[in-house]
Amino acid sequence: MEVLMRPAVLAPVVVLVTYTIYQLFFKASTLPKKLPIIGYRKGQWLPMMRARWRNAANFKETILEAEREFPDQAVVLPIAGGGDMVLLPRSEIQFVVDQPDSVLCMHTQVLESLQADYVFADPSLVHNPLHHKLVSTTLTSQIGNLVPDVAEETAFSFAKEWGTDTEWKELCLYETMCRVIGSVTNRVFVGKPSCRDPELLRLGMKYAKFVPTTAQLLRLIPKPLRTLAGPLASIPAHICTRQFEAVLRPEIQRRLADYDARQRDPEDKSIAPGPNDFLQWSIHQAKETGDPYMWTTATLAGRVLLLNFAAIHTSAFSITSAILDLVFSKQEYVDELRAEIEHVLAEHGGEWNKRALAKMVKLDSIMRESSRLNSFVTVGLARRVVAPGGITTPSGVEIPQGATVVVPSYTVMQDEGVYPDPHEFKPFRFAEQRSDESVEYVKRAAKSFATTSTDFLAFGHGRNACPGRFFAANELKLMLAHMVLSYDLEIKGPGGRPRNTWFGLIRVPPMAANIRIKRRAT
Numbered sequence: 001m002e003v004l005m006r007p008a009v010l011a012p013v014v015v016l017v018t019y020t021i022y023q024l025f026f027k028a029s030t031l032p033k034k035l036p037i038i039g040y041r042k043g044q045w046l047p048m049m050r051a052r053w054r055n056a057a058n059f060k061e062t063i064l065e066a067e068r069e070f071p072d073q074a075v076v077l078p079i080a081g082g083g084d085m086v087l088l089p090r091s092e093i094q095f096v097v098d099q100p101d102s103v104l105c106m107h108t109q110v111l112e113s114l115q116a117d118y119v120f121a122d123p124s125l126v127h128n129p130l131h132h133k134l135v136s137t138t139l140t141s142q143i144g145n146l147v148p149d150v151a152e153e154t155a156f157s158f159a160k161e162w163g164t165d166t167e168w169k170e171l172c173l174y175e176t177m178c179r180v181i182g183s184v185t186n187r188v189f190v191g192k193p194s195c196r197d198p199e200l201l202r203l204g205m206k207y208a209k210f211v212p213t214t215a216q217l218l219r220l221i222p223k224p225l226r227t228l229a230g231p232l233a234s235i236p237a238h239i240c241t242r243q244f245e246a247v248l249r250p251e252i253q254r255r256l257a258d259y260d261a262r263q264r265d266p267e268d269k270s271i272a273p274g275p276n277d278f279l280q281w282s283i284h285q286a287k288e289t290g291d292p293y294m295w296t297t298a299t300l301a302g303r304v305l306l307l308n309f310a311a312i313h314t315s316a317f318s319i320t321s322a323i324l325d326l327v328f329s330k331q332e333y334v335d336e337l338r339a340e341i342e343h344v345l346a347e348h349g350g351e352w353n354k355r356a357l358a359k360m361v362k363l364d365s366i367m368r369e370s371s372r373l374n375s376f377v378t379v380g381l382a383r384r385v386v387a388p389g390g391i392t393t394p395s396g397v398e399i400p401q402g403a404t405v406v407v408p409s410y411t412v413m414q415d416e417g418v419y420p421d422p423h424e425f426k427p428f429r430f431a432e433q434r435s436d437e438s439v440e441y442v443k444r445a446a447k448s449f450a451t452t453s454t455d456f457l458a459f460g461h462g463r464n465a466c467p468g469r470f471f472a473a474n475e476l477k478l479m480l481a482h483m484v485l486s487y488d489l490e491i492k493g494p495g496g497r498p499r500n501t502w503f504g505l506i507r508v509p510p511m512a513a514n515i516r517i518k519r520r521a522t
């Protein structure tokens, strides 16, 4: 006790505690003073802090209040652990999209919101995300060649998770979809057999949970304390990274050896050509940089893990929602969808390919409609103001450097004016719009699942929209089609579709929901 009372120990403790209390309770927001603050109740004790917790606890009500009370006005959204964000009105979505990265920067926002310098074992992979380029260019251009692999893996994983017997059984939809998505997605990331390695899949999913939860925890801690808390809180994510690398190491080493052998003697036909997957493209990209750090097993495995983080939960949420929406709609919709898939597939000789998928307009429409209704993006296009002088929005609001702006997504995608009967799942809403020949072709095509707009923000919008969305769209459609052709589904018990859940700013499908399924007799 005496030791604790020594000035050399006591003084820093008092400074830290005072600073923390100041940061948590008294620090004024740097955001524009004149804007309405959602959740702020005048006359209450510590109104800003209470607004932050109130909004974090019930974000749905927060954004509905913003829409109801200030429909065409910028407002401040204070969020515990999320910083104080400025929610711009929907009329300014295009303004956000149009700003260069030197003014509104997504990357800076991602680094901060994921607390990248602590959470990622090698932050340089996130600071220099070479893998994004491979996703937006190589992966997207290879979709046509990858569809047969995706189809094979889909059939394999569904059989493994849902079985092949024709008896009814009950299972947890989200859990099984995470594993199916994990295998199918990793088939194009690391190929067969690694994509079926249960340990690789388990670590990929575990990591995708650790990253956002650790980041959220750290954001609640005042910045100076994070230098202490960050490394400690990030230990589980770092261990997971090392374990993932260990699982992939033999595959990476084998591929590097083959790659080098091929480079030494391109004529040697005894060395098989490299597989067509992300890991192989990454090796090639790394070698082209000439920097050996880029092709260490840690770097290559780290990039695969980062993509698992970006792809698995997002895709699992989407397919879970779509299946629930369909099961809880009408049998005639399922029949109509099945008829489309069977017809188009027969036209293509029973083979899955990109052209066949593109012709299944009803299938595409279901995925877009379900994403519209259930997207986890409730406010979108989160961007950090990086312009030294801040920005002035079209409506004249001045926002300082360092602030975060977001735009409404949940309320836009459920707006009666844009989507009649907005709360209803209308599976063929977009298919009907696409078949309206009085509308010019380009506008009709813009209603496809992967096409973003200021009214459809499930994948973001503009230059920074999700680079994996074209692959995701094809993968998810294939999965849904396979499911509809191969299984019958039944609703468990009375009551409607189980509701989505809100976790802070994110809305997710009911992860514990069970469904009853049965393999269809062939």
Ligand code: HEM
Pocket: 106, 107, 110, 132, 135, 139, 307, 310, 311, 314, 315, 318, 377, 380, 381, 382, 457, 458, 459, 460, 461, 464, 465, 466, 467, 468, 469, 471, 472
């Ligand atoms: C249905 C599935 C998916 C959804 C709904 C989704 C949604 C999103 C959204 C909303 C963003 C942020 C865009 C913005 O702020 O403007 C994003 C970014 C991203 N997505 Fe996706 N995504 C999906 C699947 C995938 C897949 C399969 C991949 C990889 C193959 C992928 C890779 C990425 C990457 C690399 C980023 C950029 C992240 C960053 O810059 O830090 N996504 N995605």
